Amino acid sequence: MRGSWRNFLACTWAGLGLLAVPVPALACGPILVCATKASFAAGTQLPASTKAIPLAVPKPLQAPFAPLVPELRDAAGKLVATELVDDTSGGYKLLRPLKGLAANSAYTLVLPGFCQDALGALVPPVELPFATGPDLPAPQGMGTLQLTYVAPDQVLVWTSVGSCTVPIQAARGHVAVTPAAEMAPWLPITRAELWVDGAKWAGGLYGDVPTQPGPPQSAVAKSVQEFYVACGPVPDLADPGLAPGQHHVDVRFHVAGEFNDPPYLYGDLSVTCGASTGGDAGGSEVSGSEVSGSEVSGSDVSGLAGDTASGPPTNAAPASSGSCSAGRPAFSWVTVGLLLTFGVLGRCLRRRLATCPSN
Numbered sequence: 001m002r003g004s005w006r007n008f009l010a011c012t013w014a015g016l017g018l019l020a021v022p023v024p025a026l027a028c029g030p031i032l033v034c035a036t037k038a039s040f041a042a043g044t045q046l047p048a049s050t051k052a053i054p055l056a057v058p059k060p061l062q063a064p065f066a067p068l069v070p071e072l073r074d075a076a077g078k079l080v081a082t083e084l085v086d087d088t089s090g091g092y093k094l095l096r097p098l099k100g101l102a103a104n105s106a107y108t109l110v111l112p113g114f115c116q117d118a119l120g121a122l123v124p125p126v127e128l129p130f131a132t133g134p135d136l137p138a139p140q141g142m143g144t145l146q147l148t149y150v151a152p153d154q155v156l157v158w159t160s161v162g163s164c165t166v167p168i169q170a171a172r173g174h175v176a177v178t179p180a181a182e183m184a185p186w187l188p189i190t191r192a193e194l195w196v197d198g199a200k201w202a203g204g205l206y207g208d209v210p211t212q213p214g215p216p217q218s219a220v221a222k223s224v225q226e227f228y229v230a231c232g233p234v235p236d237l238a239d240p241g242l243a244p245g246q247h248h249v250d251v252r253f254h255v256a257g258e259f260n261d262p263p264y265l266y267g268d269l270s271v272t273c274g275a276s277t278g279g280d281a282g283g284s285e286v287s288g289s290e291v292s293g294s295e296v297s298g299s300d301v302s303g304l305a306g307d308t309a310s311g312p313p314t315n316a317a318p319a320s321s322g323s324c325s326a327g328r329p330a331f332s333w334v335t336v337g338l339l340l341t342f343g344v345l346g347r348c349l350r351r352r353l354a355t356c357p358s359n
Contacts, residue, residue, distance in 0.1 A: 034115040035113030035115050035123075036057050036112060036113055037111070038053065038109055038111065039189055039207035040130065040189070042130070045130070045131045045133050045185070046133070047132065048102065048133060048134060048136075049101075049136055050256075051100075051258060052085075052094035052096045053095045053189065054087060054095075054207075054256040055070055055095055056091070056092055057070065057084075058113065061114070068112045070093075070110060071109070071125075072097060072109060073107065073108045074105065074107060075107070080099075082095050082097050083095075094256060103135055105132050106129065106131050107129070109130065110125050110128075111127075136185055138255065138258050139186050139255065140182065140262060140263070141182065141183065142177060142179060142253055142262050142263070143183055143265075144177070144178045144180075145176075145249075145251060145265035145266070145267055146175075147249060147267050148176070148269075149172075149269065149270070150171065151171060152169050152231040152273055153170070153172075155170045155172065156168075156221065157170070159235065159238040166238050168230055168231075168232060168233070168235075170221055171231055171272065172221055172228045173226065173227050173247060173269045173271045174226055175194060175225050177210055178211070178213075179211060187207065188207045189206055189255060189256040190209055190256070191206045191207075191254055192210060192251055193224065193252045194223075194249070195249070195250035196242060196249055196250075197242070197247055198248070201222070201224075201227050202222055202223050209224075210251075227241070227247070227271070228242065229273065231273035244272040246269070249267055249268065251264055
């Protein structure tokens with residue numbers, strides 16, 4: 001009898017322990033991909049002096065767990081000797097031609113994947129043709145930087161609980177780069193980082209340098225194109241953004257495979273939720289040859305437009321994005337924990353009663 005009570009108490013504590021274990025929230029996770037992706041489209045021309053081609057290579061999620069091996073072939077279809085190495089960004093692989101690329105030549109990337117068709121058969125590798133132009137020196141300047149104030153509007157910000165994003169009211173600083181002529185050929189294999197007030201704000205993808213000065217194109221306000229200041233309540237565990245006021249902005253660049261980065265562009269922009277105080281934030285620029293000491297200054301200029309990386313319009317209602325959905329889940333994990341706990345306790349109680357002698 002005494003042992004039966006010990007078993008019952010052990011089961012009770014085990015059941016209650018379910019409530020003490022942190023349950024993962026339904027937060028935004030990475031969208032799973034099954035195909036190798038290049039940073040540029042078919043038909044792109046790269047400098048012949050390109051040292052590496054950035055590729056997003058997925059990892060196998062099931063047996064046989066063999067890594068994907070992209071290939072590079074010349075115009076005759078002959079395999080070009082390459083090596084696949086990790087990129088400094090951590091999210092890419094670099095395909096390095098061991099003997100370089102020939103000038104003014106045609107090439108094809110053969111990009112394998114784990115994708116399956118409707119019948120479950122493995123989809124064959126994708127062939128991506130591209131060409132090379134002449135040998136070019138590595139870029140020494142990026143061009144000009146334009147910082148623009150965007151008046152308060154509804155935007156989506158990242159959250160770590162319940163969904164990918166939640167809507168808030170926020171004012172934004174928009175970032176756009178007008179590339180210098182020497183930089184333009186390198187854009188397909190260049191990535192950018194946005195630093196605000198000395199801290200990294202966001203990193204971009206290769207081939208996605210923020211060059212568009214037009215109206216906002218993405219609802220998510222945190223990117224290499226935009227930073228934001230909250231102008232209203234921010235839900236718990238959502239990204240609160242930056243404090244209102246003057247912010248120092250750095251845009252930094254990296255060309256795949258290069259050891260030395262171009263000089264980054266920087267400037268200052270005031271982003272608050274108040275009324276316009278005048279100024280010319282949208283028209284000021286920093287040129288690549290003037291990065292040392294030159295600044296972009298600006299005040300709150302209402303009505304100027306901005307731009308983000310990609311996605312639905314900024315004023316669109318929160319909606320599903322990839323594998324994530326905006327808004328909190330329709331059920332509670334606490335409820336699930338309680339049901340499991342009471343289930344364990346009930347089962348233990350039934351076992352105890354079954355061991356008791358009948359009167």
